[in-house]
Amino acid sequence: xxxxxxDPGPLSVPEGAxxxxxxxxxxxxxxxxxxYRQYSRKGPELLMYTYSSGNKEDGRFTAQVDKSxxxxxxxxxxxxxxxxATYLCAMSGRGSYIPTFGRGTSLIVHP
Amino acid sequence: xxxxxxxxxxxxxxxxxxxxxxxxxxKGHSHVYxxxxxxxxxxxxxxxxxxxxxxxxxxxxxxxxxxxxxxEGPSILRIQQxxxxxxxxxxxxxxxxxxxxxxTEAFFGQGTxxxxx
Numbered sequence: 766x767x768x769x770x771x772d773p774g775p776l777s778v779p780e781g782a783x784x785x786x787x788x789x790x791x792x793x794x795x796x797x798x799x800x801y802r803q804y805s806r807k808g809p810e811l812l813m814y815t816y817s818s819g820n821k822e823d824g825r826f827t828a829q830v831d832k833s834x835x836x837x838x839x840x841x842x843x844x845x846x847x848x849x850a851t852y853l854c855a856m857s858g859r860g861s862y863i864p865t866f867g868r869g870t871s872l873i874v875h876p
Numbered sequence: 877x878x879x880x881x882x883x884x885x886x887x888x889x890x891x892x893x894x895x896x897x898x899x900x901x902x903k904g905h906s907h908v909y910x911x912x913x914x915x916x917x918x919x920x921x922x923x924x925x926x927x928x929x930x931x932x933x934x935x936x937x938x939x940x941x942x943x944x945x946x947x948e949g950p951s952i953l954r955i956q957q958x959x960x961x962x963x964x965x966x967x968x969x970x971x972x973x974x975x976x977x978x979x980t981e982a983f984f985g986q987g988t989x990x991x992x993x
Contacts (some may be wrong), residue, residue: 773916782981801984808880808984809919853918863909863932868918 768792771854771867773794782840786852788867791835794858795865798830799854800839803869809853813839844874878903880970880985881950888991889958897953901970908951909982910936910943913965925951957972958992965989 771788778784784839786800796817801809813828815821821828825841837856841848857864881900886925889895901908906927911919921935925945936943941959945951955962964990 769918771918806987808882808990809987810984811982855919863921863924863935866911866918866920873920 768865769856769867771870773868773870774817775871775873777873777875778844780844780846780874782844782874784806784844784848784872784874786839786841786854786870786872788837788854789835790856790865792856792858792865793832793835795835795856797857797864798837799855799864800826800828801855801866803851803853805850807851812852841872844872845876846876848872849874856868880905880967880968880983882968882985882988884988885986886989886991888993890993891959892957895958895962895990895992896957896989897955897966898950899953899968899970899985900950900956901968902972903981905970905972907971907982908945909969909971910951910953911967911969913967913987917965922953923948955990957992960992963990963992 769790798815800813802812803809818830818832825842829838833849851869853869854867855864883898908925910922913919923943924932925938940956942954965987966986967987969982969984
């Protein structure tokens with residue numbers, strides 16, 4: 766079993782839909798959780814960063830962490846075609862500064 | 877304020893040649909991380925460096941791969957005697973302080989796409 770599991774998709778949604786992207790993990794030591802967005806042939810761009818459990822909102826994006834279930838989510842409201850990209854989750858633990866990445870979920874938002 | 881600069885963006889090497897990938901971190905950043913990304917896979921950590929020091933190279937193959945981050949100049953990832961399996965996108969990221977990507981904001985470069993023919 767991989768430490769971080771992420772469905773590669775693709776996930777195809779119509780413009781304006783609410784998108785839910787998820788990752789599960791097995792290492793209970795993870796405490797820092799990140800979401801990156803990567804456009805085709807570009808470098809990953811940090812979208813959201815959260816510590817421990819709870820929610821964090823930034824504009825149309827909401828990150829959720831449920832440590833009891835070892836499950837994290839990224840919600841995108843009012844999705845736009847420009848949101849079409851690969852979304853990578855990443856996480857690390859106290860004293861372990863190198864995050865482990867999921868393989869990424871490809872999102873396609875069609876007009 | 878320029879972001880993380882990687883060059884070349886594309887690199888083609890024949891089997892057995894050497895590949896040298898360069899990464900200039902953002903201004904004020906002294907911590908550099910190298911990752912490899914293969915098709916259908918996520919980012920795999922290779923090495924974490926500070927100026928003149930390798931902090932963690934646990935993800936780097938023991939043979940043919942080396943990395944440095946000198947006092948002056950960019951960080952270099954060097955792959956000797958490349959093989960077809962080395963073909964991948966190599967990304968570097970930089971951060972202003974220690975603690976790695978886990979608890980400080982870090983920024984990625986655009987990557988170098990290495991093709992071994």
